[in-house]
Amino acid sequence: MHLTVIARILGIFLMLFSITMLPPILVSMYYNDGATEAFLLAMILIFGIGFTSWLPVRAVRQELRNRDGFLIAALFWLTLGLAGTLPFMISTNPGLSFADAFFESLSGWTTTGATVMTGLEHLPKSILWYRQQLQWMGGMGIIVLAVAILPMLGIGGMQLYRAEMPGPMKDSKLTPRIAETAKALWYIYLFLTIACGLAYWAAGMSMFDAFAHSMATIGIGGFSTYDASIGYFNSPLIEGIAIFFMLIAGLNFSLHFYAWRNHTLSHYWSDSELKFFFLVLSGGALMTISALWYTDTYDFANSVRYGLFELVSVATTAGFGTSDFSVWPVFLPVLLFMMAFIGGCTGSTGGGMKVIRVLLIYKQGVREIRRLIHPNAVIPVKLGRRAVPDRILDAVWGFFAMYIVTFMVMMLALMATGLDQVTAFSAVGSCLNNLGPGLGDVAAHYGNISDTAKWLLALTMLLGRLEIFTLLVLLSPTFWRN
Amino acid sequence: MHLTVIARILGIFLMLFSITMLPPILVSMYYNDGATEAFLLAMILIFGIGFTSWLPVRAVRQELRNRDGFLIAALFWLTLGLAGTLPFMISTNPGLSFADAFFESLSGWTTTGATVMTGLEHLPKSILWYRQQLQWMGGMGIIVLAVAILPMLGIGGMQLYRAEMPGPMKDSKLTPRIAETAKALWYIYLFLTIACGLAYWAAGMSMFDAFAHSMATIGIGGFSTYDASIGYFNSPLIEGIAIFFMLIAGLNFSLHFYAWRNHTLSHYWSDSELKFFFLVLSGGALMTISALWYTDTYDFANSVRYGLFELVSVATTAGFGTSDFSVWPVFLPVLLFMMAFIGGCTGSTGGGMKVIRVLLIYKQGVREIRRLIHPNAVIPVKLGRRAVPDRILDAVWGFFAMYIVTFMVMMLALMATGLDQVTAFSAVGSCLNNLGPGLGDVAAHYGNISDTAKWLLALTMLLGRLEIFTLLVLLSPTFWRN
Numbered sequence A, B: 001m002h003l004t005v006i007a008r009i010l011g012i013f014l015m016l017f018s019i020t021m022l023p024p025i026l027v028s029m030y031y032n033d034g035a036t037e038a039f040l041l042a043m044i045l046i047f048g049i050g051f052t053s054w055l056p057v058r059a060v061r062q063e064l065r066n067r068d069g070f071l072i073a074a075l076f077w078l079t080l081g082l083a084g085t086l087p088f089m090i091s092t093n094p095g096l097s098f099a100d101a102f103f104e105s106l107s108g109w110t111t112t113g114a115t116v117m118t119g120l121e122h123l124p125k126s127i128l129w130y131r132q133q134l135q136w137m138g139g140m141g142i143i144v145l146a147v148a149i150l151p152m153l154g155i156g157g158m159q160l161y162r163a164e165m166p167g168p169m170k171d172s173k174l175t176p177r178i179a180e181t182a183k184a185l186w187y188i189y190l191f192l193t194i195a196c197g198l199a200y201w202a203a204g205m206s207m208f209d210a211f212a213h214s215m216a217t218i219g220i221g222g223f224s225t226y227d228a229s230i231g232y233f234n235s236p237l238i239e240g241i242a243i244f245f246m247l248i249a250g251l252n253f254s255l256h257f258y259a260w261r262n263h264t265l266s267h268y269w270s271d272s273e274l275k276f277f278f279l280v281l282s283g284g285a286l287m288t289i290s291a292l293w294y295t296d297t298y299d300f301a302n303s304v305r306y307g308l309f310e311l312v313s314v315a316t317t318a319g320f321g322t323s324d325f326s327v328w329p330v331f332l333p334v335l336l337f338m339m340a341f342i343g344g345c346t347g348s349t350g351g352g353m354k355v356i357r358v359l360l361i362y363k364q365g366v367r368e369i370r371r372l373i374h375p376n377a378v379i380p381v382k383l384g385r386r387a388v389p390d391r392i393l394d395a396v397w398g399f400f401a402m403y404i405v406t407f408m409v410m411m412l413a414l415m416a417t418g419l420d421q422v423t424a425f426s427a428v429g430s431c432l433n434n435l436g437p438g439l440g441d442v443a444a445h446y447g448n449i450s451d452t453a454k455w456l457l458a459l460t461m462l463l464g465r466l467e468i469f470t471l472l473v474l475l476s477p478t479f480w481r482n
C-alpha cells in the first residue's frame, strides 16, 4: 500500500472539508444561534489534522495502483465521518456523545438519514444546516465514487451500466479522466440542487428550509429540519416537488450527463434500468395505494397522496416522511422496506442493491426456467440489445448473496444486543440500504438504542454505501499481500 | 403433455397409497380407537379414485419426455396431499375442515411437520400413526425425487453433486435406471428406520412411539405423537439417538448408497458437502450453546443438552423440540431459522436451500473478492478437485435468488392476511424450508391462523419441497407450448 500517498490525499480531503464549515458559520452568525464558536473550533481542528497529515508527505508523488482505490474509498467515508462528529460534540446544543455524533455524521455522509436526535426544532439553525450539508456532500461523493472510481476498480453498478451504454454514449465514455468527469457531474449536481431549492421556495418554504431540504433531496439523504420531515409543511405542492426531484436524483447521473452534453432527453427512455425502475415504482405505488384505501387507512385522495409520497421516498431510499408509515397496516412497512432493497439506479445518490442488479437477477431467473425446458439452448442474458458478459453476471450474483448475508449477520448481531426482531430487521434494512427511517424502537429516531447497536449500524451504513465488497476486500489477506 | 400417461401414473400412485391405509387400520383395531371405519372408507375412496383414473388409460404406452417429469413431480405431491386429507376429515376425531386437513396432509407429505392440531394425546392412535407414516413416505418420495428424478430434469442439488462425485462413485452412477436406484434407496431408508426405531425402543420408548418417531426422524419430518415432541420423554439418551439419526438422515443418501454397496465408510469424509455441513453445524452449536449459557437461560449442562438438540433439529429441518425455543433470547430463534435456510445436504430428506448450494455461494463470494484484487486472473470455483461448470453455478444463483424472492413475496402475502411480522417471517421460513415449528402466533401450532394463511403456507411447503423451479416451470407459457 502507498500509505504516504493515501495520507496526503486524506489530508487534502480534510482541509477541503474544513472549508465547508464556512456556510454553517455564516448561518450561525445570521441567526445568532450560539454555535458559531463550535463551528470555528471544528474548522480549525479539522484543518489542523488535515494539514498535519498532509505536510510531511506533501511532496510524495507515487502512481496509485487500482488496488489503492479500495482503501481510499473506505478511508474517505471513515475519515470524514470521524471529522464530521466535531460540531455535534463541541456545540453544547446538541452536545452529542462520540457514539451518537459518529452515527449522525456517518448517517449524513452516507446519505442514510437515520438520526439519533429528536426535537430538531430546538437545535441551532447552523447545526441543522450542517446536517443537510453533510448529506449533500455525501451524495456528491457517491456519484463520483460510483461513476468515476468504482468502475476503475472493476466493481459497482456503473460497470454493468457500461455494458449497456448506447453507441454515442459509449464513445464519449463519460470522459476517461476522473477530474473532468467529476467536474461535469458537479455542475449537474449543483444545478439540480438549485432548481429543487428554488422550487421548494416558490412552493412556500422559507429560503433556509428550501435549500436545506433541497440538499437532502438531491443527495437522497432524507434529513429534515423538522421532526415531522416534509410532513411539517402539509403541502401537496411541496410533496409533488419532492417526488419529482427524488426521482430525478434516483436516476443514473450518467443519463443527466448525457442530456447535459447533448441537449437531448430521448436517451432516458431507451435506458433499460430506468424503464425497469419506473415499472417497479408503478407496481409498488399501485399496491401501496390500494392497500391504504382498501384497509380504510385513508380515503382515496389521501391514500394516493400519502401512499405515493412514501413509496417514492422509501423506494428511492430518500426516507423523507409525510405520515408515520410505521402505524400503517403491518404488511405495508415491510413492502416498503423491500422496495428499499431494490433502491435507486446505479450512478445515482440512492441506496439499496440498485435497480440494474435486480433487473439482471430477474432476467437470469427467467433464463434458468427457459434452460430447464430447453436444456441445450444457449440463452444469453441481454440488456437492451447487448448480451451481458458472464463475468458481470457473476459479480451481480456475488453482490446479491453478500448483501443478503450481510443483512442477516447484522440483524442477528443487533438482536444479540437485545433489540427485538422488527426493530433489528428495520434498522439493518434501513442502514444497509441507506434509507433512514425504521420501525419498532427506531420508528421515531435511533436515540434510544445502545451504543453497541449504534456502532453496528454505523458499520452497516458504511457497508451499504461502499457496496460491501469495497470493505470486504480490505479484510482479505490477499489484499495486504503484495 | 402426455396427460393420459400422467393420469395412469397418478392412478397407480393413488392405488398404492390406498394400500398404506392398512397399518393405521391395524393400529386402530389393536387400540380400538374408533377410527377403523374412517380409514377403511378412506382406503376405498382413494383406491376408487385411483382406479377410475387408471382404468380408461391403462393401456396407453407413451414415452415420457423429460419435461413431463416436472408435471409428475408437482402432481405427485398435490394429488397425494389431497388424497391424504380423507382420514383427517372422515374420522370424527379430529374431524378437520378441508383447509386444515390439506395443511396437515401436505405438511406430512412434504416432511414439513407443521401441524394445525393440538392435544395430540387425545387423538386416535391410528391417526397419530398415519401422520407419522405420511412423513415417512414423503421422505422416501423426496429421496427418489432428488436422487433419481430431478437430475434427469437438470435441476436439483444432485446435479451439483454429480459434478463432485469421486471417480468410482461416478462410474457406478448410482445405477442409471431409476427403478434399480429407487429400490436400493428404499432398502437403505427402511434399514435406517428400523435401526432408529429399535434404538428408541431400547432407550425406553414404547414400541408404538419408537417407530412412530423413527419414521418422522428418518423422514426429517418432525411430527410427534405428543404436543411436547421429543421433550415428552425427558431423556438425554433418546435425545442423543434422535440427534444421531437426524444427522444421518440429513446426509446425502448417495453416500449411504455407496457405503452400502462398497462396505466402506471412508468416502464420507472426502465429501465436501458433508464436511461443510458439519462445519456449519459446529459453528451454530457453539453460538447457540454459548448464548444460552451466557444469558443464563440454562446452566452449562442444560445449555449443551437443549442447545445442541435444537440446533441439530432445526438445522437439519427436522423440527423436533425438547424445549420451547420461541422463549429463548430473541436472537437465538432467528439464528436457528437462518440455519434452517441452509438446511440438509442434497439428496437427503432435509429441507432448506441445501448445504452444497450455500457452499458454492460462499466459494463464489471468495472468488469475487480475489477477482477484485487480481482482475485478470482466471479463478475457477472448485468442489474437491473439480472445477464446477458455469452452468451449474448459474443454476445455484438462480435458485438462491428465487428462494429469497419467494420468501419475501410469501411473507408479504401472509402479512397482508393480517399476521404480524415475526409470525409471518417464521411461518414462511418454516414452511419454505420444510422445517415445521414457528414463532409468534404459530409458536405452538398453526391452528389459529386464517384459512387463507393456511393455503398460502401449504403452497409455500410445496414450493420448498419442489425446489421452487419445478413449480415455476409449470407457470411458464413456454412449458405448455408445443
Ligand SMILES: [K+]
Pocket: A111, A112, A113, A220, A221, A222, A317, A318, A319, A434, A435, A436
Ligand atoms: K436516505
Ligand SMILES: [K+]
Pocket: B111, B112, B113, B220, B221, B222, B317, B318, B319, B434, B435, B436
Ligand atoms: K421438518
